[in-house]
Amino acid sequence: MRRDLVALPKAHLHLHFTGSMRHSTLLELAERDGITLPDSLVEEWPPQLSAADEKGWFRFQRLYDVARSVLRTEGDVRRLVREAAEDDVRDGGRWLEIQVDPSGYGARFGGITAFTDLVLDAVAEASRETGLGMAVVIAANRTRHPLDARTLARLASQYAGRGVVGFGLSNDERRGRTEEFRGAFDIARRADLMLVPHGGELRGPAHVATCLDALGPTRLGHGVRSVEDPRVLEQVVSRGVALEVCPVSNVALGVYSDLTSVPLPQLVEAGATVALGADDPLLFGSQLAGQYATMRAAHELTDAQLAELARMSVRASRAPDSVRDSVLAEIDAWLAAPAAATAEGGGS
Structure with missing residues (x-):
């Protein structure tokens, strides 16, 4: 007897732009433009991945770049954002912060400013259509020059308060100097x-400490390996840095x-x-509710523990206070409702 995790209201704070694309949409757009996809994105999907070494990460990044290449038109971008919103709503999402690096799309869409305008308009449109609260995190690529990151930080700053709520740093954390x-x-x-930089996934707790000291994060993308050093984990806790934990991708x-x-x-x-x-x-084949379902099964979490995870996601977000209060009340109502026999929710 347990409550339906799809019905559990929650916020989604770690979702990459191209990585949010539906597999069926990838196949459809590739067929439309005659783009040949690797077998690992077609018959063998979701692909077998590893980032244990640089070669493994290169393969992961190559698949991501291939997927990005199918986005050719303004309509494609709007469709991706709308479907990402629909998928989150289906999984109990009430607030989504989607992360994008405009420099990966600027050449095709008239520059990074024009692309950012397009994404923000698509986000506003999708939010109106689905009822999902949405915002954008602009992220720099740590494999590129730090001056490029400054350009993106200035871009993000120009849109602060107009749909952009954060600035991140993504890609292989073993590359570049934080x-x-x-x-x-x-x-x-x-x-x-x-x-909201990435850290503490592919590198250990020492890199978490570097991120804390050098970048002063509000949240840390992943950060799970801080658990390997009690002193670093204590710093994370004492500084109030939230960890965006992505269990399925960690294993993949x-x-x-x-x-x-x-x-x-x-x-x-x-x-x-x-x-x-x-x-x-x-690339990993699992949506938002799937993360809750896998952690429930793997660690025998109670509904009260799962509700608290959902509360933490809301509190760590940049959702307006009115949205936060409303979603937290919904979570309390979910937990107060009688448990019932239910199939595990929220997989692929």
């Missing part, structure tokens, strides 16, 4: 944007051998704020 991106994060901080990329090894209970027990996220459903 300290060199301090200047970009200082720019975003002055604009009162959330600071070889960070953990299986879902029972994802250290969610240890993080929560230490007092960390955790927001579960789907990362890249297109």
